[in-house]
Amino acid sequence: MPSFSHFFETLTGSTNVFIDAMLLTLELTAVSILVGIVIGLFFALLKISNVKVLGYISDIYVYLVRGTPLIVQIFILYFGISGIFLLPDFWAAALALAFHNGAYIAEIFRGTIQSIDQGQMEAARSLGMPKSLALRRIILPQAFRRALPPLGNQFIIGLKDSSLAAFISMNELFNVATTLGSNNFDEMTYLLIVAVYYLILVAILTLLVNLFEKKLAVSDR
Amino acid sequence: MPSFSHFFETLTGSTNVFIDAMLLTLELTAVSILVGIVIGLFFALLKISNVKVLGYISDIYVYLVRGTPLIVQIFILYFGISGIFLLPDFWAAALALAFHNGAYIAEIFRGTIQSIDQGQMEAARSLGMPKSLALRRIILPQAFRRALPPLGNQFIIGLKDSSLAAFISMNELFNVATTLGSNNFDEMTYLLIVAVYYLILVAILTLLVNLFEKKLAVSDR
Amino acid sequence: MEEQKTIVRIKKLNKSFGDLHVLKDIDMKVLESDVVCLIGSSGSGKSTLLRCLNFLEKKDNGQIIIEGEEINPGTQDINKVREKIGMVFQHFQLFPHMTVLENIIEAPTHVRKIPKNQAVEEAKELLVKVGLEDKTDVYPSKLSGGQQQRVAIARALAMKPDILLFDEPTSALDPELVGEVLTTMKELAEDGMTMVVVTHEMGFAREVGDWIVFMHDGRIVESAPPEVFFSNPREERTKEFLKTTSLK
Amino acid sequence: MEEQKTIVRIKKLNKSFGDLHVLKDIDMKVLESDVVCLIGSSGSGKSTLLRCLNFLEKKDNGQIIIEGEEINPGTQDINKVREKIGMVFQHFQLFPHMTVLENIIEAPTHVRKIPKNQAVEEAKELLVKVGLEDKTDVYPSKLSGGQQQRVAIARALAMKPDILLFDEPTSALDPELVGEVLTTMKELAEDGMTMVVVTHEMGFAREVGDWIVFMHDGRIVESAPPEVFFSNPREERTKEFLKTTSLK
Amino acid sequence: AEKDRLEDGSKLIDKDTFVFAASGEFKPFSYVENDMTLTGFDVEVGRAVAKELGLEPVAKRIKFKGIVEGVKTGRADAAVASHTINPQRSKHVAFSTPYYYSGPQIFVRPDSKIKTVDDLKGKEVAVAKGSTYASTAEKYTGNIKMYDSDITALKALSGGRHDAVITDFVTGKTAAKEGFKIEGRQLIERSEQAIVLPQDNPQLLKRVNEALENLRQDGTLSKISKEYFGQDITTKPE
Numbered sequence A, B: 001m002p003s004f005s006h007f008f009e010t011l012t013g014s015t016n017v018f019i020d021a022m023l024l025t026l027e028l029t030a031v032s033i034l035v036g037i038v039i040g041l042f043f044a045l046l047k048i049s050n051v052k053v054l055g056y057i058s059d060i061y062v063y064l065v066r067g068t069p070l071i072v073q074i075f076i077l078y079f080g081i082s083g084i085f086l087l088p089d090f091w092a093a094a095l096a097l098a099f100h101n102g103a104y105i106a107e108i109f110r111g112t113i114q115s116i117d118q119g120q121m122e123a124a125r126s127l128g129m130p131k132s133l134a135l136r137r138i139i140l141p142q143a144f145r146r147a148l149p150p151l152g153n154q155f156i157i158g159l160k161d162s163s164l165a166a167f168i169s170m171n172e173l174f175n176v177a178t179t180l181g182s183n184n185f186d187e188m189t190y191l192l193i194v195a196v197y198y199l200i201l202v203a204i205l206t207l208l209v210n211l212f213e214k215k216l217a218v219s220d221r
Numbered sequence C, D: 001m002e003e004q005k006t007i008v009r010i011k012k013l014n015k016s017f018g019d020l021h022v023l024k025d026i027d028m029k030v031l032e033s034d035v036v037c038l039i040g041s042s043g044s045g046k047s048t049l050l051r052c053l054n055f056l057e058k059k060d061n062g063q064i065i066i067e068g069e070e071i072n073p074g075t076q077d078i079n080k081v082r083e084k085i086g087m088v089f090q091h092f093q094l095f096p097h098m099t100v101l102e103n104i105i106e107a108p109t110h111v112r113k114i115p116k117n118q119a120v121e122e123a124k125e126l127l128v129k130v131g132l133e134d135k136t137d138v139y140p141s142k143l144s145g146g147q148q149q150r151v152a153i154a155r156a157l158a159m160k161p162d163i164l165l166f167d168e169p170t171s172a173l174d175p176e177l178v179g180e181v182l183t184t185m186k187e188l189a190e191d192g193m194t195m196v197v198v199t200h201e202m203g204f205a206r207e208v209g210d211w212i213v214f215m216h217d218g219r220i221v222e223s224a225p226p227e228v229f230f231s232n233p234r235e236e237r238t239k240e241f242l243k244t245t246s247l248k
Numbered sequence E: 001a002e003k004d005r006l007e008d009g010s011k012l013i014d015k016d017t018f019v020f021a022a023s024g025e026f027k028p029f030s031y032v033e034n035d036m037t038l039t040g041f042d043v044e045v046g047r048a049v050a051k052e053l054g055l056e057p058v059a060k061r062i063k064f065k066g067i068v069e070g071v072k073t074g075r076a077d078a079a080v081a082s083h084t085i086n087p088q089r090s091k092h093v094a095f096s097t098p099y100y101y102s103g104p105q106i107f108v109r110p111d112s113k114i115k116t117v118d119d120l121k122g123k124e125v126a127v128a129k130g131s132t133y134a135s136t137a138e139k140y141t142g143n144i145k146m147y148d149s150d151i152t153a154l155k156a157l158s159g160g161r162h163d164a165v166i167t168d169f170v171t172g173k174t175a176a177k178e179g180f181k182i183e184g185r186q187l188i189e190r191s192e193q194a195i196v197l198p199q200d201n202p203q204l205l206k207r208v209n210e211a212l213e214n215l216r217q218d219g220t221l222s223k224i225s226k227e228y229f230g231q232d233i234t235t236k237p238e
């Protein structure tokens, strides 16, 4: 175990690099969640469509993602995407993470869409709205609102998961920590430092998600 | 992308190695979940104890684990444990994973214990049972029963998470896949193979958990 | 009554859910400006009949003729047909993420595609009609059940339907709120709106209904003007039913 | 009545939940073999009083004297005291993971530490007493509410308490199951069991109660034998309460 | 994966830059400064080659075991990452002429009795994943541990795990200097390290070889070597 003073010196001495890394971590997470939302919405809609085959496709996607470790997915996608078209590293990593997040987000959307009273759809249809319009104007806005807290949680999970992008050469927090650690022959100190960064990020995000959830609960408009 | 016949040949040609690795993965997961159950129960009891400080200790543990990526925890624990006393690799890896699983299992137990009707405790107390006896004989048996399905899920999550033990040199599924992949300069094929192994394991476990959940629901004795 | 147009005509309508035969050879007619009250015990098929009329349930066989045209979901644009048939639900089903005004103009602007300012104009008139002109920009969750149901009526009216269907519009309401909704419905009836109302409110049926249809076990057992139906029921079933329903 | 021992004596008992003063200067006495029925409207503090008697709630001040000894959770072993005071809950609170027999022998074997075969013996006698000898090895979820409550009574009796407390023992039951539980309680009373019963069953209170205690707003307003209490209440409050309670 | 094609037929990810990979975890061959800039012997050689080619050098960090795959799939134009020339790798990628000569050495804790390869029999030996040292170690023992980097393996060794690590002698020496409780024992064999290039890019290989030759001639290579090691490891030992 490193002494506290050594830990503290290293912590303050490395803020520049780590803040850059933190921004990359956040960027990676944000992009992968945003793209994940698009993917997730797409597969959630497939799942609730009346066409059985589309539902199965959605099931298979979710099953593949939930049935394999993230690190396996990241490696397969990173090398797989590279084999097809040459994306910049950031995008290859972000897409790999988005593919993973997408499955969990699809489940979130599926859940919240199905939690909307069936009668809302009937009311919309009875007003002459076609199904797609009813979905877009009536069901999805309500489902989205309900999805916000679980999406916030997924963001936090995604933030932690983004640490695995270290293995496909993203200079995010964890990668910076292990690299500096191994080059300074002082892995433990840097690992503890990066743990502190993650803890702070997660604490802030958790706070935001909770605040937000409370606000939603109050304005139950 | 590897051709299907190449994939299939490699798959059948490597079963021996992979089955060994799979057994190690399962062993690692089982041990880390079992130890995690002990840790989790301990911290769940701290949390529901009347002593506030103990509750905070439990909170901090859960927060530390939930607030940092698993890979960071694994590295810290692996090197940290090594710094204190020298455990065999398997146990160092298993303990690192158990420490992680323990926090999630503590939350499972806390939840199921608190889900038991407060009246059960009162009924036991009114019969003259001291709190510890009531906990042991009345509350915990019921809480355990309810905890079984979520524990099953945690086992599946733990199985996938054990892939990260690859980075601390456990020859489990993922490590074998990447090692063979890089030795044969054929990462993709081996990654796809290992994905198949995980999918099958997860499918079987999911089936078991579901069956079990159904059986519990029926024998709601 | 010869000069009244037939708005809805149902012939030999059948509907099953799996093995359960819910509607059996239903024959029914709704004339323009009439208020038809559908009554019957729970599970007799009233809701299902109403939902078939709005094509929320698919009939098994039989004919549904609306304003002289036989409607089949396969051949006609069902959304066009639905514009002519408004529906008010037991649980209001207002859109919770929209204000009262937005609820009302939603379908006119997006389905009938009329200009927004015209839709707002009309919506405000409707809100005056149902006595809620001061609730324009309020969200549904801030309204009482009775107010919500009146907004739901206004929302249905905004599509200028030829007929309005009500499925137990007051049975989810606290007793003290039932009156305001029934009053609104009565005013509608007086304005000449054609209505089919599933209800347990016998007082309303007697006073406002032009025609009472009594269902039992998926069949229409008796069907008569309220004067005849309530004072002089023909069928044994009807008498039994009326006995259990305390008519205040 | 001079020869009756005092089992429970309460003096100037007070209890608050935060700002809410729930029990106000309660004075009460329960004599051996008596059935005391606690009645009063919802929120008047009946449950809280009963729970204080069993130390499930901590009193703020006042005295609780059981069989001549003042009890304070700090100084006495509360578990020992509780062995003398059985309690039956509104929602039975049987242990769902144990059979009926296991429910009954749990406390005798683990608290009183009597040998298991003796405990089983006694449990079977108790089950005969409550009329459930054929349910020994059944799990609680397989029993009706009335049966569950009778098992709960047997479970409490198995600790051979000096007094039994009941908190609305029949109010979670379907009406047709209330009778069997009241009958069991009546038999207990006839056997000379000392009981304090919170109840809304006025018929039971009148017939079985030796003493009626009426609470209102945290105070004991009136306390009298049932003959006097029901036919000749002194207080205005009591008269009002009896009026709203339809006595069949 | 479409690359830019130059007039002479060589292909580059971007026609103005030379993107070369290094692990960054192989001090002092490649490592990062505390501000995360990549440096080390490999990296400086890469920069020199790029300059010689008239291209902008772009050093890119990829985990060692992913580098060959990275070059194959076009994530880098080349790798200057201490790759030992061997037949297995030659099947998948092309090698330049060697830019330094080195060799694997046995590293152990100071109290260890292991001296030569013969003592390794049955012992637990750790190596970096994807390195040629795995096959070296296989010749002497069946008990091999794979780590993500050489330094992690040495760190674990220093902390008391496994019996030995086989890695490049310069790397081991540097780690020992940094305070790892390890010692070098037998120098197992000599090896030649070269720049890795994709096989479908012969024109680029030709140009890189020319560049290396120029750097050898004008003394740049030996100057970089002396800077990092205090000795010249870029000439073939006799």
Ligand SMILES: Nc1ncnc2c1ncn2[C@@H]1O[C@H](COP(=O)(O)OP(=O)(O)OP(=O)(O)O)[C@@H](O)[C@H]1O
Binding pocket: C017, C020, C022, C040, C041, C042, C043, C044, C045, C046, C047, C048, C049
């Ligand atoms: N979607 C459905 N699937 C299966 N059975 C249904 C469905 N909808 C209704 N039923 C059944 O059809 C029968 C008639 O139902 P319906 O709702 O039309 O009765 P109702 O007269 O409206 O009764 P209530 O007064 O309770 O609303 C009932 O037995 C009901 O259980």
Ligand SMILES: Nc1ncnc2c1ncn2[C@@H]1O[C@H](COP(=O)(O)OP(=O)(O)OP(=O)(O)O)[C@@H](O)[C@H]1O
Binding pocket: D017, D020, D022, D040, D041, D042, D043, D044, D045, D046, D047, D048, D049
């Ligand atoms: N644990 C508690 N915390 C806060 N307030 C409580 C608690 N338990 C009871 N109260 C309040 O104390 C008052 C008396 O409650 P109590 O349960 O004793 O009434 P009761 O006479 O048993 O009523 P009921 O007939 O409804 O059971 C009520 O206002 C209740 O809300």
Ligand SMILES: [Mg+2]
Binding pocket: C046, C047, C048, C167
């Ligand atoms: Mg209905």
Ligand SMILES: [Mg+2]
Binding pocket: D046, D047, D048, D167
């Ligand atoms: Mg009570």
